[in-house]
Amino acid sequence: MRHATAATLAGCLLTAIPAAHAAPPCDDAARKKILAPAVPGDESVRLACSLRLSEGEHVTKRILLEGASASGVAIDCNGARIGRSSPPPAFGQFAIEIRSGGPRPGRDGEPVWERPSDIAIRGCAIDGHIRIWGMGLNGQGEAVKASSHRPGHTERAQAAAPTRIAITDSTLTALGGIPLYLGPGVTQVTLQGSRLRGRSSSVAVYLDAESARNVIDGNDIDVETGRETVAVDGSAGNRITGNRFVLHGQRGIDLYRNCGEGGTVRHQTPSDNLIAENRYRHAGFWRPDFVKVGSREGWRLYCGEDAGYPFGSSLDDGDHATGNVLRGNSQE
Structure with a gap:
């Protein structure tokens, strides 16, 4: 591993607070709909306006920010709560879901995705999961798989996925699932000054394949996980600092x-x-390593499922984790 320079470390501390065209504030009718209790048949709400909540308010509906219409949306909770802990959410039921719209056919036959960007979530107490995704919920999505069988997949996945999202000064409480999941191709997400709590059968933060340039900085992460706390799965150029x-x-x-x-x-x-x-x-008897670079190196039974292509993991199952900088990580 090479040593980080002072300039590199300083750069990792910059907070990517979205500052593009702001969405208009939610009017009274929209606020009433958002704050109405979730009931069967009316359990989610699509958000295309900026929402300001007050301490003590509670949004029990699932919040969906989809496509270009969600760009510029800010959710300022001021300590208000989003999500429900009972009953526990099933897979696919996210407290906040940020996803691309589409796809629709492009002129050259290439699918076109409408991705949201420049979204801010501030001061929220979130029960459940935040999922951010573009082509697919995870690396096994059909559109993700189809794209991956051609050269240029990383660029396509990143162009299709949400970008420039900031989650700050918030508390995410895991209810069995992964509290923050960045799907394939997601870029420039910042999680800063926040707290992660609860229990996950998997990890606390997942950076999925082809995602890049995300920042996890200055957070307090105490989640009982079934495996590592943060998974960096084929994700590059991220900054995990000061946590x-x-x-x-x-x-x-x-x-x-x-x-x-x-x-x-x-x-x-x-x-x-x-x-x-x-x-x-x-917090337990076992004392595992803090960080493991190249933790799999092809040691999975499914590594051969992508055979037949002259690139990527089809050509070579190794992790090839290169150019990573580890510095100043210490036991408390």
Whole structure:
């Protein structure tokens, strides 16, 4: 691993607060609809306006920000709560879902996705999960898999996925699932000054294949996980800095490439990530490593499911985690 320069470390601390065209504030009718209790048949609300809440208010409906109409939306909670802890959410039921619209046919036959951008979530207490995705919920999505069988997949996935999203000064409470999941191709998401709590059967933060340039900075992460706390799966150029981790018998951060799963070729490697100045505390008997670079190296039964293509994980199942910088990570 090479050493991080002072300039690199300073750059990782910049907060990517969206500042493009702001969405108009929600009017009284929209606020009334959003704050109405979730009932069967009316359990979610599509948001295309900026929402300001007050402490003590509680949004029990699932919030959907989809497509270009959600660009510029800000959710200022001022301590208000979003999501429900009972009954526990099923898979696909997210407290906040930010996703691209489409696809629709393009002139050249290439699918065109309408991605949202420049979204801010501030001061929220969120029960459940935030999912951000473009071509697919995860690396096994059909559109993701189809794109991965051609060169240029990383660029297509990133162009299709949401970008420039900031989650700040918030508390995310995991209810069994992953509290923050960035799907394939998602870029420039910032999680800063926030707290992650609760329990996840998997990880606390997942950076999926072909995602890049995301920032996880200055957070307090204490989630009981079934595996590592942060998964960097074929994700590159991210900055994970200045966080405090409580490890419940699992590693803090794993960097790997999830070769072949679901028949999808993983193109990008988990490379050029900065992991610096994080503090770790063990809360159990086991004392695993803080960070593992190249944690899989093709040791999965499904790695052969993407066979037959002359590129990416189809050609080579290795993680190829190169150019990553580790500095100043220490035990608390």
